[in-house]
Amino acid sequence: MNKLTSVTPSAKTGSVRSLGPSATPEVPPNETDESDEQLSGVGVYVHFPWCIKKCPYCDFLSVPSARQDIPAARYADAVLAELAARRAELGAQPVRSIFFGGGTPSLWRVAELRRVLEGIISAFCPDSPPPEITVECNPGSLGYDTARKLLDAGVNRLSIGVQGLDDERLRFLGRWHDAEKALGAVRAAVQSGMPRVSADLIYGVAGQSPESAAAEASQLAELGLSHVSAYALTIEPQTAFGALARKGRLPQAPEQAVADAFLAVDEALARQGLEHYEISNFARPGQRAQHNIGYWRGLDYVGLGCGAWGTVTRDGQRFRYRNRPQPEGYMDQALGLGGLGCDPERSSAALRQLEHESEALSADVQLQECLLLGLRLAEGVDLERAAARIGAEPWPRARRRAAERLIERGRLLQHGTRLVIPKPAWLFSDGIISELL
Ligand code: SF4
Known part of the structure; x- marks a missing residue:
């Protein structure tokens, strides 16, 4: 039931009522509940x-x-x-x-x-x-x-x-x-x-x-x-x-x-x-x-258990993995990990066998995911900060042009280096985000 990329109202066309005056007020773009310290680890x-x-x-x-x-x-x-x-x-x-x-x-x-x-x-x-x-x-x-x-x-x-x-x-x-x-x-x-x-x-x-x-x-x-x-x-x-x-x-x-x-x-x-x-x-x-x-916010998480997804950083490279998705196969393989003690090399080799799939995430893919998920938040995403952390180019020419078009149409706001989809445009967010990827 973990709805990481859960559904978005998909009204991309047609006339939809905008969020009216009684709707939740805009969150100022830099005002968030969580400090970076709270989100470390x-x-x-x-x-x-x-x-x-x-x-x-x-x-x-x-x-x-x-x-x-x-x-x-x-x-x-x-x-x-x-x-x-x-x-x-x-x-x-x-x-x-x-x-x-x-x-x-x-x-x-x-x-x-x-x-x-x-x-x-x-x-x-x-x-x-x-x-x-x-x-x-x-x-x-x-x-x-x-x-x-x-x-x-x-x-x-x-x-x-x-x-x-x-x-x-x-x-x-x-x-x-x-x-x-x-x-x-x-x-x-x-x-x-x-x-x-x-x-x-x-x-x-x-x-x-x-x-x-x-x-x-x-x-x-x-x-x-x-x-x-x-x-x-x-x-x-x-x-x-x-x-x-x-x-x-x-x-x-x-x-x-x-x-x-x-x-x-x-x-x-x-x-x-x-x-x-x-x-x-x-x-x-x-x-x-x-x-x-x-x-x-695109932060690391360790996935444990049958079929679990995880995104971790090993030796400076981010990886996404998914564990075996059959309960019996997962348990047989995982229980075989017992007795490896604290040996990182033997553990790594055995974990690769537990994983059904695993891929190294390129810098561009990581930044696309930051946009895909971060723009779902009312606070939006600090694109340039995320790009600097990841080591990706924040503004390839196509993204710059798409952002300018969206800003002109009122579908995107830029506050300094932060991009935000204004709430009245949330009903169109799938389309907006795909233009920016
Ligand atoms: S995980 Fe899926 S099948 Fe299980 S209760 Fe939730 S919605 Fe239903």
Whole structure:
């Protein structure tokens, strides 16, 4: 459920209402929640690859399984073995955030998740204050007791896949919870004393009005959430919905209705005091998702677990890797890493076998990714600073011309070296960003 490059309202044509006066005010471009110091170090992402059932719109790596069949302890052992090898290869690094995503990590026995969390902390940051530690949860596997146990384990943020508060729409989305269960999970998380609770919502589903999207966002925010992620439903080709759409048998919302829902959610959450700080994300002051901020700013993160992606710097070169995506194959290979001790060379050689794919990232690709992700933020991206850090050319002639055209059309702002997509143009962000790559 980790939506790194999550959906953007894709209205590229047609008349869409701009974000009106009641919409979230512009964030001054240099005013951000996070200092560079807070964002130093690496993020750690742990993928938990199982779900009770596969949702028909989902293209994340998730394998359906009955809860009792999930090899919870063996998987924790495998992730800990991988962690030891990555630590030997990368050396000691401060950790800025830890994120358990999936799949459905709330299906993991808390004792096993706790073992992994303690392993990460003792490997990377034994003497530092705890970083942001998030666990993604499904309402069907989150109650008060689980939330309390996660809190006791050191988790300080839950992200709950609510997705909607209408039973019929939840059934259409293939979810195994209903609205009552979703509300119960959010209430339980808040009442457990968990410092930060976020909920995911999906809008732009056929038959859903903008008013209902806004009402659901408001209803959730009123429960005491610190953060909301709201995504337009997108149809990915490799999913059950993708197959239905190809046959013309999937009801879909018109583009204008999706854009209207985006604006309605923006207005509703602004009224609740949540800042729209990224195209799909809203937070109360000081409550932005630090882990995702790291992705959007193009910072390194270590990926652990089956199918996990990571981006790390080794010997001055940035690499992106993905671990083996089959749970059994991953566990067999990772458990074989045990016993390598702290030998960086042997660990590196063994880790390459664990990785399904790996590529060195050129400076140009890194800068393109900075634009692709950084321009989703209200604060935008400091292009020249990012280019200097990466060692890339910030302004090839084609990008300079594209930026001038976009600025003339009011689709892009330049504040010194920082580029920002103004909020009224967020509905067109996919097209704007692709012009700048
Ligand atoms: S619960 Fe989340 S990760 Fe699992 S199948 Fe559904 S959308 Fe995908």
